[in-house]
Amino acid sequence: MQKELLLQMVEQSRVDCFRTLEDINADNANYRLTEQTASVGFIYRHIGEATNLMAQFFGYETDVEGSTMGQEDTGKDYDLETSRMLVEEGYTTLEKLVNETPDNEWLEEVDTSWFGKISRINLFSITLFHNAHHCGQIASAIVKGKTH
Template sequence: MTKDILLQLLEQSRMDCFRVLKDIHAENASFRLTEQTASAGFIYRHIGETTNVIGQFFGYETDVEGTTIGQTDTGKPYDPDTSRKLFEQGYATLKMLVNETSDQAWLEEIDTPWFGTLSRIQLFSITLFHNSHHCGQIASAILKGKKF
């Protein structure tokens, strides 16, 4: 039952984010709400990179580098198609995690370099909430932002 619930939560997160992310294209990827905020394209890349890097904390290897993690958007353009692939790759890893993790293992603690020691379910939740937060930022940037 736990696996089914987590798979539904994961799919809802993916679908909610994708409703926003599908609207990013080369023309609006540079949109920001203000000069100080990150662009839609930067945030999109950040979601993809972060989801993959967090997968490593669960024991899944990746060759994805965290080039946006803890960084400021400098205006460098990011290809939405590449970011989409990173996003889908990250969610595929999370799906694998759900399918391969026993009910008891979700409560086991793991050590992470970013968050310290926490349970697997806490880290899984942080990842989904992180992505939802950033998808909301992207939606605002696309709707109300502009190129600075």
């Protein structure tokens, strides 16, 4: 039953995020809530990059580069289709992770350069909460933001 619960969590996160992400377009990709906040397009790319990069801590290889990790949004335009593919790839990897991880391994620790040693389930939940947080930022910027 644990696997089914985790798969439902991944699917709900995917549905909720993509409900927001499908509203991103060339007209609003540069929207920001304030001059200091990141743009919709930057955050979108960040979600895709971060999800794939966090999967490396679980042992999944990726060729994704962290161009947004710890960086400021300089106004660079990001290809929206590439960002969508990165996010989808990240969710596919999370689903694969759930299907391939035995129940008894979720409490085992993994060593990460970002969070130190933490349990697999903790890293998994950080990933899902990270995506929800940033999808909320995108939703707010689309509704209330503007190009600065």
